[in-house]
Each structure stands twice: as structure tokens, then as C-alpha cells.
Amino acid sequence: MSSEENVLARSVTTLFGVGPERARQLDRLGILTVQDLLLHRPNRHEDRRNFAPIAELKLKEAALTCGKIVAAGVKKWKFGTRSVFTMVLDDGTARLHCRWFNAAYMEDYFKVGEEVVVFGKLRSLKPRTIDHPENEVIDAMDRSVHLNRIVPIYPLTEGLPQRWLRSLIWRTLEAHGGAFTDLHPDITLPGQTLTRVDAIRLLHFPNAPEDAERARRRLAFDEFVDLQYAMQLRRKKLEANARALPASGDNHLIKPFLGKLPFKLSDSQTSVLREIRKDMGGPVPMRRLLQGDVGTGKTVVAACTALMALESNSNVILMAPTEILAEQHFQSFQRWLDPLKISVELLTSSHKPAAGAGRQSTLFIGTHALIEQTFSVDRLGLVIIDEQHKFGVAQREQLVRKGNYPHLLVMTATPIPRTLGLTLYGDLDISTIEKPPVTRGQIKTFLRTGESREKVWKFVRSEMARGRQAYVIYSRLEEEDTVAGLKAVTKEFDELQKGFAPYRVGLMHGRLKSQEKQMTMQAFYANRVQVLLATSIVEVGLDVPNATVMVIENADQFGLAQLHQLRGRIGRGSEQSYCILLAGAKTAEAKARLKIMEQTTDGFAVAEADLRIRGPGEFLGTDQSGRPALKFGDLIEDRPLVEHARALVKQTLNK
Secondary structure: OOHHHHHHHOEHHHOOOOOHHHHHHHHHOOOOEHHHHHOOOOOEEEEOOOOOOHHHOOEOOEEEEEEEEEEEEEEEOHHHOOEEEEEEEEOOOOEEEEEEEOOHHHHHHOOOOOEEEEEEEEEEEOOEEEEOOEEEEEOHHHHHHHOOOEEEEOOOOOOOOHHHHHHHHHHHHHHHHHHOOOOOOOOOOOOOOOOHHHHHHHHHOOOOHHHHHHHHHHHHHHHHHHHHHHHHHHHHHHHHHOOOOOOOOOOOOHHHHHHHOOOOOOHHHHHHHHHHHHHHOOOOOOEEEEEEOOOOOHHHHHHHHHHHHHHOOOEEEEEOOOHHHHHHHHHHHHHHHHHHOOEEEEEEOOEOOOOOOOOOOEEEEEOHHHHOOOOOOOOEEEEEEOOHHHOOHHHHHHHHOOOOOOEEEEEEOOOOOHHHHHHHOOOOEEEEEOOOOOOOOOEEEEEEOHHHHHHHHHHHHHHHHOOOEEEEEOOEOOHHHOOOOOOEHHHHHHHHHHHHOOOOEEEEOOOOOHHHHHHHHHHHHOOOOOEEEEOHHHOOOOOOOOEEEEEEEOHHHOOHHHHHHHHOOOOOOOOOEEEEEEOOOOOHHHHHHHHHHHHOOOHHHHHHHHHHHHHHHHHHOHHHHOOOOOOOOOOOOOHHHHHHHHHHHHHHHHO
């Protein structure tokens, strides 16, 4: 490492003006080194080349203005329960009143005669007033940094002034900005002219408004190239070092299995199985992601894949995120595979496999208990992970290490937007089951307010009178868990029991013991319980074809992907099904979000909308991705950059 590069690795405490207290504040922002400081991305930029004159400020329009403090003081109400600090600015055209309620300490921050920049919306004209504006005192010595240019506005932490941080970054850029080098000089975007050094300078202090976005894209491309290198090198390493177990089978189990199914596989399922069989018989262990919307038949594809490995005298592991789903898989696979004389074993916190399991070809189904060191399996040929988004990458690796490079199939019913697929699952081949079986009933979704609740319950009763069943979903468990207006599942149980009598209501939530959950689910499967009152614990895996109605209380408390998963519990038979979203959504964004559910049952459309609304961190969870957080890349807007990075890295590695 050169001395120039060494500069970037130095602690920020080596910089002039950064004492222990400032270092602690920077630490809270994740800034420990000089490099961290210079890569601290601004939230936005303010064009301070032309301030709006105070006299020309318009009502309820955000604007940037500047003036000198001509008066400042705190007014307190009787008994001192409320206060307001007011600062009056004058720029020669008019005066502006800036107010902060219950913030008397602000009086210590400003002095009459100082020049202050403020940004905010005018709330009244007589007098001109802005409440709680963003503000910054301008020091005469630093005018060249803070005025008459486009300036960065950074994320801050308590006690850290915007002006101080901007000055520090300005000085550090001048002294050490040149230490940055291009990370991948052999990989460049067509038409790319910015060096990494230029991009970092323009990121902070652009010459024109569009420069900041050009700089961000340049730095984002570096991040995407880093990600692609990590994933593609990992795949290359697997291909170079691992020899796959031959596990494509000979059809002696799959043929009788398919022959006894009460339906025929769809063209999409058949196509995916061809891809999987090719992988399972290839020289490199399969690493494949199977995605399909709720109800598209991934479980049957998983069963066929397991049978390929079992035909090849290998053992198979299938891991599910919850005991409920693991137990349902166990019952389904046992029903399917018992006639084929295949051993199926369940392993959860409350179930242990039979002694001697795995001596013959066995399918082990379980939860996180499969990862425990106490569980081992010989001749592991295939690992299947259901609802992959519920697990972390590290857990996936732990399970694979139970064998000697077994084949891996991960499945998800949360359709993955293409950009996320290229970045988060770039080391996996992706198969997609496009459409659900034609025998599945359609689902109609309706958005209703709480005032319609009685009509909704009347409709649910009418469906039960036809012999159908229903789910009622709540976002909270108990009354003390709720905030005002949110329904709680245990509180509502007694009321719904009375309201739906003589029909029976069952209760399902995460705090029930395993045996209680199992008994409730068996009663619901057998239609001894007509209404299942539950939390989101039922969002994955449950398959009750007779359930045709789902009512989701406080639907605005759920993400779109979760709502879509929940909705997937109905429409699993041939009957028309109905999902009713009860919500008192108050914001335009919340209403628009729920409208998407009303307008489409396409999981990919829902996933794209969810990604845009909540962002990738919320969509998948930062712990699930196993990837570093992106500082500059935008997984919503930067799909072309991701695709360029992927193609160019692949081309470079192939050389």
C-alpha cells in the first residue's frame, strides 16, 4: 500500500480540528477513517449562487434565503409549559420571522448581526414566517465554502453542525482527495470520463446541479462492479474446486409419483424441472434459485427435485422458516412418498428423527434445528431451502456444509425484482414458474374502511354458510402490544367467537406451543374450525383449498410483499376467493400502496411496487442479503448500471 493510500486509512483524529468529542460524533455516522469521511454522501445539495429575496418568498413553497439577524429572543407562556424562540432576519428587501417551538436552547446558537442561511416553507405572509427551518450561520472566513456555490447538505448527528462538517470535508478533499485511485481501471462504462478522484470531488462540491448525479453514478458503478466480482469469483471458485455428486436420477421414483398426482404439471413446471435435472447431472454442484408467485406449484417441483437425488441414493434436506410450514411439508411429503417406500423425517425444536434415520435414502424436513451441530447426515446430495428470504446467507452456507458440495435449490414465493436478483442472488442461476395452475380460483381484493366491518362479517358468514372457510389476520398479538386503533388478535378472539357462532373460530399465533399450533391447524384443515384468527405467522406455506375468504385488519401495518404472501393462502382451490383489506390509511402514500393490492394479483408487479416504496433494505432485510450496504448505488433506479457491471465483470473473468 502506497503512502498516498495509507492516508485514506488513517483515523479522522489525525485531521486538524477533530478532537475526542468530534470523533465520537463522526463515529455515530460510521465515519472512522479519512476515506469514510470523503465517502460520506450528501443527502442533497443547495444552490447558493442565487438566494431568493425575502420579499419574493411565496406561501407554502420551499425556498432558500439568507439575511442578517436583527432580533432574537424567547417568549414563554404562563407556568413555563410552552415557549417559542424567534429570530428575525433582514436581507434589505424584507424581514423574515423564523420560529422554533419549545426549543428555548436555540437562543444560545444565534447572535444579532450574524448572517444566517435558512431553508423552509413560508407559512404566513403577515409577518413572513417559517417554522423550524433548516439553518446555518455563515462565518465570514468560510464564505467561499458555504456561499456563492452549490453546497452539500450532509446527514448529521446530535451536536455536529452542518457548517463544521462541510468545512472539514472541504479541507480534507484539498489535502487528500488525490489519494483515491480507480478501483477497476480495466472496467469502464461506455462514455465514462470521470475518474474516481473527480467523482468524489463533484459528489461534494459540484460545479453544476447535474454534476452530483454524474458523480453518484460513477461511484455506484464501482460498488456494483465490486459486488459482481465477489459473486462471480465465488461461482468460479465453486466451479474450479467442487465436483458434483451425480444426482439426476433414473425416473424410477418420479414416474410413479407424477402418475398418482391428481393434476398434470404445467409447462412452466416441466421446463424448470428440465433445467434442474441438467444441473443435477452436471459436473458442478447446482446453485439455483426457484421463484414463483404464491400458488404456482413450487412444492411439487421441490418434490421432483428431491426424488432425483433420492433415486441416486443420496439423502436430502429441506429447511423451512417456521414449524408450521415444516410440519405441513412433512405431512405433504409423507403422503406423497410413503407409497414409494421413501423415509421422511421431521426435525424441529419439538420433533426429533427416528433412530437410524438416514441409513437408507431419507428426506429430512425441518427448521433452523437442521443447522445445529448435533444434526449430521451422510451422503447429503441435495439441500432445499424454502422461503429463502426468511434466512440469511450465513445460514444457507451452514446447511450446505453438512455435506461435500451438495446441490442447492432455494425457493421463494416473494417474486424478486430483476435488479435485486442480479445483485443479491447473482451467484445463483434463476428459474421462474410463470403462472399458477389453471385449476386455481381467481382472487378478488377489496379495500374497505373500518365502517364497513359489519358488512364484511356478514359476507364472511355467507361464505361459511356455503361450506367455505376464512382467515382473519391481525397485525398485533395482544392488547398491550397495540397502539391506538390497532386490533389485537387475542382481544378480538372472544368477540369473533360470539359473532360467528355457531361456526367455530380457531386461534393461531407465534406464542402458542407447537402442539397447540398443530392441533389448531389440523382442525382447520379438516373444517372442524371454520375461521382461523391469526397473526402473520400464517403468511407462508399453509394450503387449505376450502378457505375462500381472508380479512386483514389494519392492512396498512403490513408491507406489500407480506400482504401478497398472506393473500396467497386463499385461492388455492377452484372456487372464487376474496381478500378484504380493512384499513384506516390516512396518508396518500398508504392509500396508494393498498390500491396496488386491489388492482393486481401479479406478485412481480407487487414486488416492484414494494421495492420502490420501502427500498431494498426493508424489502429483504439487511441481515438477509448478506451483502454490504450500498452508499451510492440505487437498486431501484440503477438497473442498467447493474446489468453493465455484471456483463463487464463476466467478460473480464472469462478472459
